[in-house]
Amino acid sequence: MAASDPVCLVCEQSDVVKPAVTWCNICEGLCEECSLVHRFIKGCSSLLHTTSLVENRKKLPTFIGEIKQICDDHSEPFVLYCTIHDEPCCSQCSAQKHLTCSSFRSLEVMTKNAAESASLTDIENGIDRLSKNCDIVRSNRETALTKYQDEVNTLKSSFKSLRENMISIFDQAEKDLILKVDNIGKPYTEEIENITSVMTNLSLRLEDMRKGLTAMKLFGTSYQIFAGIRTMRTKLDKEERVLEALLIDGKVFRQRDITFKFEFDSLPSLVGKAVEFDTEETNCTLQLLGNQSVQTQLVRHKTYTIEDIKFNKVKSFDLSNPRSERFVADCVFLRKGVFVFTDWSDNKEVVMCTEDGVVAKTFQQRDKPYGITRHSQHSIAITIPDLKESILIELESAEERGKITFERRCWGITSDSSQRYIRVYEGGIQCVDDDGKSLKSLPVEGFVTHVAYFNGKLYYTQHNPNLVKCCTIDGGAVWQLSTDGEPYGITVGKHGFVIVALNTSNKVIVISPNGISTKDVTSSFEGFSSPYAVDYDLDRDKLLVAKDNTGVFEVYDVSFE
Numbered sequence: 351m352a353a354s355d356p357v358c359l360v361c362e363q364s365d366v367v368k369p370a371v372t373w374c375n376i377c378e379g380l381c382e383e384c385s386l387v388h389r390f391i392k393g394c395s396s397l398l399h400t401t402s403l404v405e406n407r408k409k410l411p412t413f414i415g416e417i418k419q420i421c422d423d424h425s426e427p428f429v430l431y432c433t434i435h436d437e438p439c440c441s442q443c444s445a446q447k448h449l450t451c452s453s454f455r456s457l458e459v460m461t462k463n464a465a466e467s468a469s470l471t472d473i474e475n476g477i478d479r480l481s482k483n484c485d486i487v488r489s490n491r492e493t494a495l496t497k498y499q500d501e502v503n504t505l506k507s508s509f510k511s512l513r514e515n516m517i518s519i520f521d522q523a524e525k526d527l528i529l530k531v532d533n534i535g536k537p538y539t540e541e542i543e544n545i546t547s548v549m550t551n552l553s554l555r556l557e558d559m560r561k562g563l564t565a566m567k568l569f570g571t572s573y574q575i576f577a578g579i580r581t582m583r584t585k586l587d588k589e590e591r592v593l594e595a596l597l598i599d600g601k602v603f604r605q606r607d608i609t610f611k612f613e614f615d616s617l618p619s620l621v622g623k624a625v626e627f628d629t630e631e632t633n634c635t636l637q638l639l640g641n642q643s644v645q646t647q648l649v650r651h652k653t654y655t656i657e658d659i660k661f662n663k664v665k666s667f668d669l670s671n672p673r674s675e676r677f678v679a680d681c682v683f684l685r686k687g688v689f690v691f692t693d694w695s696d697n698k699e700v701v702m703c704t705e706d707g708v709v710a711k712t713f714q715q716r717d718k719p720y721g722i723t724r725h726s727q728h729s730i731a732i733t734i735p736d737l738k739e740s741i742l743i744e745l746e747s748a749e750e751r752g753k754i755t756f757e758r759r760c761w762g763i764t765s766d767s768s769q770r771y772i773r774v775y776e777g778g779i780q781c782v783d784d785d786g787k788s789l790k791s792l793p794v795e796g797f798v799t800h801v802a803y804f805n806g807k808l809y810y811t812q813h814n815p816n817l818v819k820c821c822t823i824d825g826g827a828v829w830q831l832s833t834d835g836e837p838y839g840i841t842v843g844k845h846g847f848v849i850v851a852l853n854t855s856n857k858v859i860v861i862s863p864n865g866i867s868t869k870d871v872t873s874s875f876e877g878f879s880s881p882y883a884v885d886y887d888l889d890r891d892k893l894l895v896a897k898d899n900t901g902v903f904e905v906y907d908v909s910f911e
Contacts, residue, residue, distance in 0.1 A: 667707025670901035804842035829865030
């Protein structure tokens with residue numbers, strides 16, 4: 351008998367060590383003799399005392415085997431389920447911890463048909479759907495890469511044919527042109543390889559989930575299946591967001607085609623300039639399962655400048671609090687026609703509004719909230735500096751999920767759907783996952799209040815000196831730009847243009863993607879004062895600006911001409 355094999359706990363009370371062959375959810379390990387007696391003991395015949403073979407129990411996933419069925423506080427089996435707190439409880443918990451709760455259900459009744467529940471089927475279907483979608487995405491990217499590489503190989507062959515007629519002149523041109531082709535294709539190739547790698551890893555994780563689900567169905571008890579469903583649903587939702595993050599990025603599924611032109615009349619003096627490359631990216635169409643699809647049309651890539659950006663105000667409204675003055679610290683679009691902002695004042699509120707200026711819902715907080723970001727379609731993440739924590743808020747139920755605590759005050763926050771980037775005082779920008787695990791820390795200087803994520807880069811505002819900075823998600827500096835006022839709210843719009851609110855100089859500026867040029871666009875706005883928070887809706891090309899940090903907002907249509 352291996353040291354890790356369970357022993358009969360009944361026999362162990364008599365100092366006899368016998369291997370357990372049966373496992374009871376409540377009584378735990380039982381030898382063959384004790385398991386026969388167990389069936390006839392009064393109280394052990396209920397479904398809560400479900401037994402299974404020890405060998406079958408070993409085959410269950412680790413997280414299923416770790417599910418507790420005995421209350422830690424009272425050492426009693428769970429017999430009820432509190433629907434208010436969404437958790438099982440023992441008889442003593444129901445009379446103490448859940449004294450004010452009004453909705454209990456029998457755990458025995460709830461778990462009776464867990465193996466045939468619709469939720470279990472939904473998990474199975476979800477794994478199958480996401481796995482097939484991974485195959486679709488991976489196949490699309492592999493086909494695109496093969497097509498591109500074939501075109502590059504054809505292009506290189508053309509260079510060699512031309513070289514036969516241009517020996518000495520074309521020798522150098524060939525080297526330069528091939529280098530140019532490789533430089534063009536390197537980031538494209540790396541991007542596709544990265545996506546296929548992500549999909550491969552996701553497929554492997556889904557296969558592990560599928561195996562765990564099968565084992566749970568075959569060998570798990572009713573309660574284990576019931577509790578395991580909730581755990582697997584959380585894991586599956588997290589994996590769904592990985593694919594969702596790719597689908598949101600409009601640049602991910604594009605096919606790059608490459609051609610060249612050769613002007614024979616320009617030879618030999620202009621041979622170095624005679625060959626021109628024309629690259630074109632076209633969006634692919636992916637039909638995914640579960641009514642998810644990426645429907646795009648043929649587009650030609652165009653480079654825009656700051657002068658091409660136009661703002662047109664469509665709405666203005668006042669959401670100030672007549673009872674107590676607001677301080678709008680940050681804001682974010684959620685979906686069409688809805689946005690949320692943090693009130694960093696004694697109101698201690700997160701406020702959800704429509705673009706018509708109607709307050710739809712308020713989320714009361716334990717202290718003043720500051721930073722805010724969209725975490726998923728159904729949740730937001732905020733920071734509460736004085737409590738030194740960041741929390742997830744489910745929009746439908748208003749429940750707090752996934753609280754993360756820091757040693758110092760935390761300010762700006764942004765998300766890439768799978769992880770959060772949070773500015774922590776004297777702690778840089780902390781990258782954390784949904785479980786609160788710190789993945790890495792990016793060093794920053796000065797007083798940093800707002801951060802934004804876009805296309806693999808982080809953008810943030812710094813005070814004393816007043817700077818706007820861009821870095822990679824590994825902390826590598828990309829560019830920085832000085833401003834003539836204190837920069838606070840920051841967002842990144844279409845084509846990578848950065849929009850920043852300069853609070854003390856009453857300005858909103860646009861910065862080019864490379865951080866070289868800027869434009870004061872305040873003249874496009876009417877009567878602007880004290881801007882503090884901004885956000886860009888990439889799906890609709892709309893800009894939200896907290897015109898006055900007490901609650902005056904304006905919405906603008908953004909166009910590129």
